[in-house]
Amino acid sequence: xxxxxxxxxxxxxxxxxxxxxxxxxxxxxxxxxxxxxxxxxxxxxxxxxxxxxxxxxxxxxxxxxxxxxxxxxxxxxxxxxxxxxxxxxxxxxxxxxxxxxxxxxxxxxxxxxxxxxxxxxxxxxxxxxxxxxxxxxxxxxxxxxxxxxxxxxxxxxxxxxxxxxxxxxxxx
Numbered sequence: 001x002x003x004x005x006x007x008x009x010x011x012x013x014x015x016x017x018x019x020x021x022x023x024x025x026x027x028x029x030x031x032x033x034x035x036x037x038x039x040x041x042x043x044x045x046x047x048x049x050x051x052x053x054x055x056x057x058x059x060x061x062x063x064x065x066x067x068x069x070x071x072x073x074x075x076x077x078x079x080x081x082x083x084x085x086x087x088x089x090x091x092x093x094x095x096x097x098x099x100x101x102x103x104x105x106x107x108x109x110x111x112x113x114x115x116x117x118x119x120x121x122x123x124x125x126x127x128x129x130x131x132x133x134x135x136x137x138x139x140x141x142x143x144x145x146x147x148x149x150x151x152x153x154x155x156x157x158x159x160x161x162x163x164x165x166x167x168x169x170x171x172x
Contacts (some may be wrong), residue, residue, distance in 0.1 A: 003076040003127065006158075007042035007069045009141050010053035017063040019157040020147070031099050032126065032143045034112040037119070040155065042069055042145040045132070048139040051132040067157050067164070071142065075124035075153040090114050095107055119145050124153045138159040149166060 011019060016028065022038030033039035043049030047067065078084055079095055083139035118126065122167040124146040130139035147155035 001076050001080060002074050003078075003125075003142060004072045004074070005044075007044055007071055008046050008049035009040070009042050009069065009170060010049045010064040013063055013065050014168065016067070017167050018067075019067050019164060020155065022144075022147075023037050029103070029112070030143075031109075031111050031131065032070070032128065033145065034113050034116060035109075037115070037145065038068075040147060042142050042144070044072075044127070044142060045138075045141045046131050048132075048135070048141065051139060052130060052141065055132055065164070070154070070156050070158055071144075071147075072151055072154040073124050073144070073147065075122060075146070076124055076127060076142070077118065077125075078127040080127060081128060088118070095141055096131060115145070 002069070013025060020040070022040050025033050025039040025041065026036055029035035029037075030039060031043060032041075039054065043052055049066065069159045077088060079090060085091065094114050097110040099111050102109040119135070123156050124131070125142055125144035127140055127142050129135070129137070130141050144153075145154060147152045149156060160162070
């Protein structure tokens with residue numbers, strides 16, 4: 001499917017000068033990207049982005065830089081839809097797997113197996129429920145594995161006045 005819309009991310013200010021890199025996700029891995037695989041994790045609402053960044057510590061969140069992203073991308077799968085999950089043989093349990101516990105036990109997380117297969121099939125990204133503490137059924141993320149500054153996998157950070165820093169030394 002084609003996803004066209006706005007998504008959000010709450011960044012650590014230290015790294016907000018590279019809002020399109022995906023390098024942090026590649027370095028550490030995430031629920032839907034194995035280590036070494038760049039990814040952009042974006043909330044489909046501002047509140048979801050904050051929940052994802054705070055991971056349940058909303059009363060004591062660290063400073064964040066909230067960015068909006070414009071997305072117009074083909075090759076997106078929406079896993080909120082049971083028909084899409086069935087057509088791609090992805091279970092809700094695969095999506096919600098305890099990925100950190102599986103990794104700590106020396107096993108490849110089920111969600112990484114799904115991500116590797118989908119990336120190999122040419123999928124650019126997925127829309128998934130949020131699994132952040134406090135997430136509601138309305139909270140969802142888009143996870144991008146492929147993005148560029150042009151269609152068919154367009155993603156750009158919205159910064160018309162150039163407020164984002166250019167490097168770690170450029171805060172004004």
